[in-house]
Amino acid sequence: MKERVLAGIRPTGKLHWGNYFGALQNWVQLQNQYECFFFIADWHSLTSEYDNPATIKKWTMEVLKDILAAGVDPKKCTLFIQSQVPQHAELHLLLSMYAPIGWLERVPTYKEMKQELADKDLSNYGFLGYPVLQSADILLYRASKVPVGEDQVSHLELTRELIRRFHHLTGREVFVEPQPLLTKTPRVPGMDRRKMSKSFNNAIWLDDPPEEINAKALQTLTDPARTHRSIPGNPDVCTVYDYHQLVSDEKTLKWSDDGCRTAGIGCVECKQAMAKNAVAYFKEFRERKAKLKNDAQLFKTIAEGANRAQRTAAETLGKVKEALGLNYAN
16 A cells, blocks of 8 residues: 655645745645645634634635646545544644643744744734644544655654654554655745745745736846846855746756856846746646636535545544543444
């Protein structure tokens, strides 16, 4: 049997280049190698969007279309929406009894996300406890692999610590300890070189039309030391060159690198070439997404995924209840 993989994505807005090159592109490859469970983590969105929940359904459907347009095939994987599988919430509750507060406060991204979302009041349990819900997401499906970048390994380590604590205190081994499936995740900065994020208003969206890609390319930061056309630049600190590495071929990369270092080309020329290649790169994505509607077929697709996910989740939850002595019917 194939090893099982679990991965999810939060629907807090349209997906951008960072989401595609950091996750979706990898999902398309993984679905051909593993038994994959991919989900849209709408409950996770509530940790930061609790004051504006009406937007979550809208963005969930948009993200679903983005996932499908990127090439994720529901016939090759189990694709579902988190809130349609209620076992996630039940296991989250049970695991929270075994999660020390200190463990949650030590998760590195806890402070990072608070800084990134500084305009929001995140002093709620949902935000502090989201790593426990994340653990429940993984453990419900007994996934042996979780695709992560190196900066996310700490999340998985907390899940493994929680498993060991649960097994030790209950005397029953229920869960599989997931291992990180380290993926080659390219660094995708925003147009201002900070992390690409909706919060920073520096993102290029996957479905941006050609004219928007061109406009954003012209706004993207290059080497700050190259203040004039005649001054040689350094592609290693140029966001436009970072984007070339994602959407351009080797010939164009060499042209951009050599031209920048020798002042043989100007920044505007380089930006225009990158934008042209990006428009071509995402052409099929835009065409596939344009055909997807909020219709019966789309709802059927997510319902089928939820049904498959529930069967696996219910089996795991039954074993958890047995370990806790909560199987009153037996």
